[in-house]
Amino acid sequence: MSDSESGTKLVVPKFSSFKARDPARPTKADGGKGKQRERSHSRDRHRDKRHRSHHSQDSRRREERSSRHRERQAAPPQEPAQGPKALLEKTTSSAFVIDTKGDHLILKYGLDRAKVPAYYRYGGGRVLGTAGRLVIHREGPRDQFSLRFPGDGVGFFDKDGLRSKSFRLTRDPIRLRARASESDEDDTFLAVGSSKKRKQDERDSESEDDEGLSYRSIEGKAKAKAALESDHDSSGSEDEVVDLEHDNPLRWKSIQLNRQVKDHPGDIDAWMELVDHQDDLQRAGETIDERTTANTAHSFSEIKVDMLESALSNAIVAEDREIVLVRLMREGMKIWPSKLAAKKWSEIEKEVENNFELWRAHLDFAMSNISSFQYDDVKQMLLDRLRAVLSRAGAQEKHWEEAIYVFLRTTRLMHDSGYKELAVAAWQALLEFNFFRGGSEMPGTGMEAFRDFWESEVPRLGEEDAKGWKYHMSTGGQVEAPEPRKDNPVADIATRDAYKAWAHYELGRAQSAKLPARTMDDGTEDDPFRVVMISDIEPLLFMVPDALLQGRPGELLLDAFLIFCGLPPLFRSTPLAELAFDDQFTSSSTVTSTAVRQATLLDDPEEVRRKPPSFSRVLNAALSPGLLFTGADWFQYFGSSLTNLPVEMAFVKNVLKHLVHEAEAESLALYYLGFSFASERPLVKKPAKALLKKYPNNADLYNAYALAEFANDNVDVGKKVLVSAMEAPSLSVGAPGFQLHKSLSWEELKAGNRTQAITWLCSAFDKSLRQAQADHGSISPAVILKTRQEIVAHIHQCLYEGRANDAAVFIEGLTLLSYLTDGGNIEPTSGAQGNISAAMNAIEGMSAEFKSRGDANTRSHERMLQFGAQLLYLNATRGPFRRIYLREQLSKFLDFFPRNSIFLSLAEWADSSLRVIDETRQLLYDKILIKQHDCLSSRVFSIEHEISRGNANTAKAAFEHALSSDVCKTNTGLWIAYLRFSYAHRELRPKVKDLFYRGLRHCPWSKDIMMEAFCTLIRDMKSDELRSVYNTMTGKGLRLHLDMDEFVERWRRDRQGRDGK
Incomplete structure (x- = not known):
C-alpha cells in the first residue's frame, strides 16, 4: 500500500469515544473536490438562508462536544479511593439504592x-x-x-x-398554555434535514453527557425525563393539560355516571343509563367486520347484572323496582345457569303476578329453557295468566288488550308445538264469540249457548257455507251439519330409510290437519286429537264488552288474528300490536331465499345496481292503498308472506269475508280486498263489486278497486271507476274525494302524461277543468297557485283537527303538484322527469310540521314519507339522477322510521356496487341494527342483503349476528332458514349438525325445528341421534300424528313382504 493510499484511509472510531479522529490535512488530490464542493455550496447559498441559524447551532454543539472530549483526554487519571466507602460508591448506580436504615x-x-x-x-x-x-x-x-x-x-x-398485551406508553400531554423556556429560540425553525442524522447527533450527545444516566442503565434517559415532566405537571395547575389517552367521551360518561350512582344511589334513572352505557362500551370495542365475541358479551352481561343488582338494592319506589327487576331478570337469563335462573324466578313469584313485562320475561324464559320446558306446563302458565287478567279486566282497555296478547301467545305456542287444529279452533271460537254474538237483547248469549253451537258441528267461521253463531241462534239451531270430509291420502315415498319415510308421512298428516276435523270425518279414528271439543278451548274464551270491541281492543283482536295467520297487521293502534308484530315468538317474518348469487367475471356492476329492488320481500311499512294494490313495479304490502302461510289461505279469506259482510266490520273491507287481490289478482272484480254493493258510500273502496284494475293493466276500467266516483257528490268530498284525483294523476304521470296529471290534480278544486282535460288544454299558473293554496289550507285544517291520516293524503297531493309544476330544479333532469328537489322540499317542510305537533312517529307521517320514496324511485327510473342525493333523502326518512323496509330496500338499490365498502352494510351497522331500533324485520333484511349482494360467508355472518341478538335468538323461522342455508352450501355443511342442536336449545317448543333432523339433515344424522330427537319431541309433549315405533315396524314388515314377492 502506498503512502498516499495510507493517508486517505478512513479511521474507525473507538467505542469509548464514539468520535472519529480529526481528519488528516487534505492533499492536492482533495483540493479540487473541496473547491468543487465550495462552489456548489455558494450556488445554493441563497436557498439555505432560512436554515443558517439551524446550521450554526449544530456547529456550536459539535464544537462543545469536541472541547469536552479534549478535556477528558487531557485530564490525568485519578487514583482509586481506599476503604468500604469507595467500594460502595463504585457498586452503586442511580438505578439501585441500598437501604441502610x-x-x-x-x-x-x-x-x-x-x-x-x-x-x-x-x-x-x-x-x-x-x-x-x-x-x-x-x-x-x-x-x-x-x-x-x-x-x-x-x-x-x-x-x-x-391475556391483553396492549400496553401503551403514556403520551406527552398537549399544553394549552405555553411555558417559558430558555430554548424558545429553537421553536422558530422547522428542521428539514435528515432525521437519521439528527437522531444520531442526539444519541451522541446523550452518550457523552456526564450528567445524564448511562445508556446501559435500566432506567433509560427517556423514562427519567418523562418522570420529571409528570412531577412537574402534578405539582401545579398553571398549565392546562389535555390527556389524549383518556380524552374519550365514553370514558368521560362512565366516570360521570359512576360518580352519579355513587353520590345518589337512589337515582334509578342514572343506574339504568349506566347499564345502557355498557352497550355503548361493548359496541366501541367492535367493528363492522369483527363483532363482539360470545365471551366478551358474557362479560358485559355479568357487569350489567352486577349493576342492576346494586340498583335493585337501592330501589325504594315500587315502579322503580319493577323497571330494574325486569331488566335484571332478562340480563340474568343470559349468564345464569338454568337451575339458578329458575330459583331466581321462584323468589319473585308474587311480583311476577302484578307486572306484565316481568311475566312476559318469565314466559320467554320458560319457553326457551330446554332443560325444564314442558308443553303442558307452559300452556298452563299461559292459561293462569289469562284467567288472572280477565278477573280484574272490568272496563279498562289495558287489561283486555293484555288478555288478547296472552291469547295470541297461547295459540302461537299450540301451533308451533304441533297442535295446529287446536290453535285454529281457538281463534274460530274467539272471533265467533265476540263478533257474531246476538247481543244483549237476545236470550242465551252466554257460554251455554255457544257450547251448543260448537257441539252441533255446523260450519264455523272460516269454513265454506258458514253462517255464524248469530245465525245459528236466530234459527233456533235448525242448521244442517256439513257432509263428512274425506281425508287426502299422503303420497308414497320411494326410500329405504324408515326414519325418512316416517318424517314424510308425519309431515303429510300435519299438513292435512291445519283445520279442526269433525267427528265423522276420515282419519279421526286413528288420530282423535283432530277433533276439537268445546272443553278443549273453553278455558281460552272471553267476551270483550261491546263498547270496547268498537275501539282499540277490537282493533287489537283483529290485528292479533292477522299476526297469528302470518300476515302484517292492519291497525297497529296499540303498543301491544307493535310488540306482537315485532315479537320473535309471534312474528312470522323469515328469509324467503337462501340461494346466494354466484358472481362471475362477466357481471356488470352497474347492471347489478340498476336491477330493480326486491319488491316481494316481507315488509315493515305503513299501510296505504298504493301498497295494497300495486303492480310489479312497486312493493306489495303482503310481500312474500302469502307464499308460506301457517294456515290455509282459503281459511283466512273466508274469515275476512265473513267479518266484513256478516259482522259489519267496514274498517276491514280495504284489507280484505287487498288480500283477495294479492292472492288471486285476475279475480279481484267479484269481491270488489260485492264490497261496493255492501258499502256504496265508501270512496276508499272505489279508489282501491280502480288501483287494482290499473295494476292488472285494465287502464280504461280503472279510469272509468275513478271518474264515476268523482261525479258522485257523496264520494268526491274531503280527503277520500281528493284521493280519487290524486290516484288518477299518479297513474297519468306513470304513463308519461304530465299535462293530464296536472289537470286531474287541479280538478279536485275546480270541476270545470274536467272539460279542459277532455280537450287536453294546458293549465294556467293561476289555477296551479289556487290549487296549491287549497291543498295547504286543507293540510293545516286536518292537522289542527287531529286528522293526521287525512292530512297525509293532501300532503301526497302537494308533493305531486310540486314535482309536476315547480321550476328551478337543481338536480339533473330530463323531459320525462319533474322537479324532484321541489317535491323533497315539500316533504321536508311537512315533516317538520308533523314533528312540531308531536306526530313525527305516527303511521300517517310514515305513509307520507313512503310516497316521497316512491316518487324518488319513479324519478330515478325515468332519467338521470344523483345517487348521493337519493341516499341523502332516504337517510332522512330512515332517521324518522329506521325499521321501514321500503326505505332500506331503496337505499340498497341506490348502493354503488363499484365501491369496496358496502354502503348498505355500513348503514345497517351504524343506524339500523342498534339496540333502540333493532327488530326482526331489519335482521331479515340484513340477511337477504348479504345473500343477494355478498357471499356465503357474509350471509353466514349475518345469520350469526341476528341469532345472537336479543330480538331474534328464539325465532323459529330464522333458525330453520339458517339450517337450510348452511346445508345448501358445501363449505358450511360440516357444522350444520351443531347448528341444529343450537336451534333446538333455543327453541325447544318448535316441532318444525326438530323435524329438520328428519328432513334437511336426514343424511347426516345417525339412527340413535334421530331416535334421540324423537324422544325429545315426545318427552316435551309436542304433537305427533304417528308413533315412530309402530310405523317403523309396520313399514319394515310391509317392505319385507314386497321384497319377498
Missing part, C-alpha cells in the same frame, strides 16, 4: 396485615401481566381478586381479557 414501621404495626394501613403507589394492587385489568382488593385477612370494570382501568380498550 431499615423499615422503622415494622415495630409499629407488626406482622398483622389487618393493622397495616392501605398504601398504594401508582399501579398498586395490580397483577403483573394483566395490563391493569386484574387488581387485588382485600376484605379482612383474605386476598380476593376482582376484574376492573371497563373504562375504570388502563385496559379500557383491551379486547383480549386477562
